[in-house]
Amino acid sequence: MSAQKSSSENRPIGSGKEGSKSEGADRIPHETKRGSLVVIGTGIRIVGQLTLEAIAWMQIADSLLYVVADPVAEAVIKHLNPTGADSLARYYEEGKLRIHTYNAMVEHILRCVRAGNKTVAAFYGHPGVFAYPSHESIRRAKSEGFPARMLPGISSEDCLFADLGVDPATWGCQSYEATDFLLSSSLIDPSSQLILWQVGLLAELTHKSQQFDTRAMPLLVQKLTQFYPLSHPVTLYQAAMLPGTDPLIVQIPLYSLAEIPITAGMTLYIPPAWARVPDPAMLQLVSLIMG
Amino acid sequence: MAELKDFLAELAINPKKLGEFIHDPEAAMTKAELSQEDKAALLSGFPSIIYARLAGVPTQQAFQITSSSPIGMQPNVTQIPPYYPIYIVLAPPSYMGQPPYMGPQAQQGPFPYLTPHFVWQPTQPSGPQTGPPQAGGWR
Numbered sequence: 001m002s003a004q005k006s007s008s009e010n011r012p013i014g015s016g017k018e019g020s021k022s023e024g025a026d027r028i029p030h031e032t033k034r035g036s037l038v039v040i041g042t043g044i045r046i047v048g049q050l051t052l053e054a055i056a057w058m059q060i061a062d063s064l065l066y067v068v069a070d071p072v073a074e075a076v077i078k079h080l081n082p083t084g085a086d087s088l089a090r091y092y093e094e095g096k097l098r099i100h101t102y103n104a105m106v107e108h109i110l111r112c113v114r115a116g117n118k119t120v121a122a123f124y125g126h127p128g129v130f131a132y133p134s135h136e137s138i139r140r141a142k143s144e145g146f147p148a149r150m151l152p153g154i155s156s157e158d159c160l161f162a163d164l165g166v167d168p169a170t171w172g173c174q175s176y177e178a179t180d181f182l183l184s185s186s187l188i189d190p191s192s193q194l195i196l197w198q199v200g201l202l203a204e205l206t207h208k209s210q211q212f213d214t215r216a217m218p219l220l221v222q223k224l225t226q227f228y229p230l231s232h233p234v235t236l237y238q239a240a241m242l243p244g245t246d247p248l249i250v251q252i253p254l255y256s257l258a259e260i261p262i263t264a265g266m267t268l269y270i271p272p273a274w275a276r277v278p279d280p281a282m283l284q285l286v287s288l289i290m291g
Numbered sequence: 292m293a294e295l296k297d298f299l300a301e302l303a304i305n306p307k308k309l310g311e312f313i314h315d316p317e318a319a320m321t322k323a324e325l326s327q328e329d330k331a332a333l334l335s336g337f338p339s340i341i342y343a344r345l346a347g348v349p350t351q352q353a354f355q356i357t358s359s360s361p362i363g364m365q366p367n368v369t370q371i372p373p374y375y376p377i378y379i380v381l382a383p384p385s386y387m388g389q390p391p392y393m394g395p396q397a398q399q400g401p402f403p404y405l406t407p408h409f410v411w412q413p414t415q416p417s418g419p420q421t422g423p424p425q426a427g428g429w430r
Binding site: 050073246264 | 297302303309333337346408
């Protein structure tokens with residue numbers, strides 16, 4: 001990176017350039033070194049989606065723990081905080097239950113907070129969207145009396161709305177984790193949009209370093225056909241992660257969903273299949289009230 | 292000569308340089324003294340080629356990565372009939388200009404790997420919304 005500066009030189013204006021790293025930044029008295037936690041998101045494409053606030057927090061952190069998806073994001077994090085940056089990706093192991101991995105990450109984050117560090121945990125995308133360790137670490141930090149909060153980031157869903165040109169307000173939008181949708185008995189409304197996340201991880205609870213098992217996909221298709229015609233167009237989507245590249249947007253008929261390879265980063269978007277039906281009774285009630 | 296990874300990382304934290312890159316990518320890369328190989332990779336629009344270069348894969352090899360993407364040959368939005376052939380071999384590099392554009396099909400190389408942060412667990416949510424859908428709610 002051409003602008004190789006020290007961590008202190010990169011700090012935002014007013015953050016305490018002379019070394020008082022914790023002063024004022026999180027409203028914690030300087031003299032009482034007390035651990036704190038801020039969880040941030042780096043966006044899906046770090047080039048262009050990293051917020052100023054996230055940059056500032058990463059620079060002033062004592063411990064900057066991160067789980068990111070690409071080497072550019074890692075380079076940015078290490079540049080912003082060369083001494084405090086520490087990857088949590090080592091907790092992923094082949095075949096290991098992912099919940100164990102996430103709990104190990106939470107424990108690591110909490111250890112840093114308990115040690116009195118101004119701790120920042122960075123996750124790709126939005127740190128509160130499909131991110132168990134971020135929510136859980138904040139919940140536990142708060143329960144132990146530490147200040148903890150989350151800053152929003154740009155999520156896959158944000159990118160999806162932009163890239164597919166769809167608006168959740170137009171027909172309404174339902175959003176489920178794919179395995180949750182498959183295994184639950186909840187009904188959906190096919191006159192609304194449906195987004196199924198982690199469709200490439202369907203019924204897969206362990207970590208795989210390359211390709212996840214998608215043998216359950218025919219069951220998902222079978223369930224979806226309770227609500228949609230087999231020929232209904234669906235879209236597989238993955239946001240672009242690098243500048244100058246395009247998002248992955250694949251339109252297929254529903255029946256071929258189980259026929260093509262689907263990767264862990266893909267999201268399934270299903271447009272409405274039926275028109276909305278107005279509720280005449282409610283329309284009448286509203287007109288009586290509103291005139 | 293700047294490294295590709297450092298160049299991209301700089302774009303992430305420097306809005307002025309990102310603006311220059313958006314306005315004129317070639318000029319921005321030339322100004323940063325990126326190698327011709329890295330310029331070609333970044334201009335290719337293929338994530339797998341860019342990730343290969345970021346991982347230090349030699350240029351020629353990076354441009355010959357076979358993608359296992361399910362995508363067809365159209366840019367951006369692709370409609371795939373069932374049983375479409377899924378293996379695509381990218382063209383060799385041409386440093387005189389941008390390689391032939393083949394759409395976003397190189398997304399699925401071995402490098403861009405989104406490690407998930409969430410796993411479904413068989414637990415019930417708490418709070419007032421745990422009951423069954425009310426009449427007139429869903430359908």
